Amino acid sequence: MKIKRTLFFLTALWWFIPGQAQNPGSTTPNVIFIYADDLGYGDLSCYGADSIHTPHLDQMAAEGIKFTNFYVTSPVCSPSRTGLLTGRYQVRSGVTRVFFPNSLQGIDSTEYTMAELFKEAGYATGIIGKWHLGHLPPFLPMEHGFDYWFGIPYSNDMEWKPRKDPPLPLMRNGKIISQPAHQPTLTQRYTSEAINFIARHREQPFFLYIPHTFPHKPLHVSAEYAGTSPYGKYGDVVQELDRSVGEVLKALRDFGIAENTLVVFSSDNGPAAKGGGKTGGLRGHKATTYEGGVKVPTLAWWPGKIKPAQDIGEPMLMTDWLPTFARLTGRQLPEDRPYDGQDISEWLLEGGEPQSRDFFFYFNESLRSIRSGDWKYMRPVLDNPYRQHLEPHGPMLFNLVKDPNETTNLMEDFPEKARELEQRMVAFERQIQPVPEPKLKAVPFDDPRKK
Numbered sequence: 001m002k003i004k005r006t007l008f009f010l011t012a013l014w015w016f017i018p019g020q021a022q023n024p025g026s027t028t029p030n031v032i033f034i035y036a037d038d039l040g041y042g043d044l045s046c047y048g049a050d051s052i053h054t055p056h057l058d059q060m061a062a063e064g065i066k067f068t069n070f071y072v073t074s075p076v077c078s079p080s081r082t083g084l085l086t087g088r089y090q091v092r093s094g095v096t097r098v099f100f101p102n103s104l105q106g107i108d109s110t111e112y113t114m115a116e117l118f119k120e121a122g123y124a125t126g127i128i129g130k131w132h133l134g135h136l137p138p139f140l141p142m143e144h145g146f147d148y149w150f151g152i153p154y155s156n157d158m159e160w161k162p163r164k165d166p167p168l169p170l171m172r173n174g175k176i177i178s179q180p181a182h183q184p185t186l187t188q189r190y191t192s193e194a195i196n197f198i199a200r201h202r203e204q205p206f207f208l209y210i211p212h213t214f215p216h217k218p219l220h221v222s223a224e225y226a227g228t229s230p231y232g233k234y235g236d237v238v239q240e241l242d243r244s245v246g247e248v249l250k251a252l253r254d255f256g257i258a259e260n261t262l263v264v265f266s267s268d269n270g271p272a273a274k275g276g277g278k279t280g281g282l283r284g285h286k287a288t289t290y291e292g293g294v295k296v297p298t299l300a301w302w303p304g305k306i307k308p309a310q311d312i313g314e315p316m317l318m319t320d321w322l323p324t325f326a327r328l329t330g331r332q333l334p335e336d337r338p339y340d341g342q343d344i345s346e347w348l349l350e351g352g353e354p355q356s357r358d359f360f361f362y363f364n365e366s367l368r369s370i371r372s373g374d375w376k377y378m379r380p381v382l383d384n385p386y387r388q389h390l391e392p393h394g395p396m397l398f399n400l401v402k403d404p405n406e407t408t409n410l411m412e413d414f415p416e417k418a419r420e421l422e423q424r425m426v427a428f429e430r431q432i433q434p435v436p437e438p439k440l441k442a443v444p445f446d447d448p449r450k451k
Contacts, residue, residue, distance in 0.1 A: 036241060124200075216272075
């Protein structure tokens with residue numbers, strides 16, 4: 001494995017010529033967004049993990065910002081990624097459930113994505129990793145602002161034979177290069193591809209989106225990292241992801257562009273119920289709108305621009321990144337649609353002021369919960385397609401400042417607050433724009449998780 005690792009670095013260093021990097025003083029940064037899959041809030045050392053060692057991510061936190069109240073807008077893959085890339089609640093796009101290999105639906109062509117924003121600003125754009133916003137040609141990354149793609153079209157467990165799924169393909173720019181993908185080497189290959197992309201574009205602004213395959217199940221890890229964590233295979237996988245982040249940050253320093261590059265690390269949702277990940281004591285898991293399903297570890301790193309060693313507890317949403325990147329690149333977002341994110345660039349660069357805002361989380365094609373200030377209200381869940389992993393519950397009300405782990409239902413103590421929040425949810429549902437009709441409709445599928 002040492003030979004493979006050496007080849008990764010030799011490939012990248014082939015591109016490196018000192019003195020030809022971007023001007024570190026530029027005000028328009030490169031942006032790298034690294035998205036883990038099903039990583040829990042408590043899975044990194046800097047968030048309290050004691051048996052999974054993540055020194056590179058810990059250093060990233062020490063040299064930048066660790067957010068302690070960052071949320072995704074959905075606790076499952078496809079809707080969560082839609083919210084990130086469009087800056088809009090995924091219900092506005094009609095992406096309210098996970099896509100499968102037999103789905104005929106994907107992200108609509110009318111959506112304006114983060115990649116399109118950067119492309120219009122003159123950036124090279126690339127995605128290395130899992131897409132999961134539609135696998136048919138009209139929905140692939142190259143149709144939504146990306147110049148380059150290397151990775152898989154959907155989750156790594158979507159090879160279910162009873163549904164007649166094909167073997168998992170590994171693709172480059174929409175063409176299959178191997179099938180099935182050899183999953184134990186995916187993290188290493190993504191790392192090599194990322195370094196090569198950075199090297200090719202180090203003399204111009206670039207946006208690189210790295211949505212990793214793991215630690216989504218089934219877990220796979222290279223021979224080099226197998227058995228390295230006392231937490232078992234899940235820990236091995238996370239530690240290899242940590243090494244990958246470390247190599248990307250090292251490449252930025254080697255190429256002389258670290259001070260002109262903003263790097264964000266996060267996760268698309270919380271850990272799966274039986275996936276091995278930890279929520280850090282938060283209630284719930286992936287596919288629920290409890291804190292354990294929607295609150296994710298999030299780091300931001302930009303040497304010389306972001307003040308180091310900051311812990312920011314202001315509640316923020318994944319939809320905030322699009323308007324933030326628009327501000328940093330001097331671009332205006334299209335005015336023909338509503339956005340649900342807020343510009344958080346002042347928090348990154350100057351230290352922002354607390355702001356009053358509401359958070360809406362979606363699950364199973366419907367609005368499930370709202371956060372307003374310290375309060376969170378959850379509608380009753382009586383039945384849903386993930387009932388194997390969820391216990392049905394009645395209405396719930398929590399004070400997240402006093403009770404971040406959602407241990408005490410305050411419905412009986414504060415019924416007026418619950419009614420107020422329910423009314424606000426109803427009002428939001430009435431005013432939100434109708435879901436656009438997708439160009440291709442999804443066919444029915446037999447989801448094994450319904451069994």
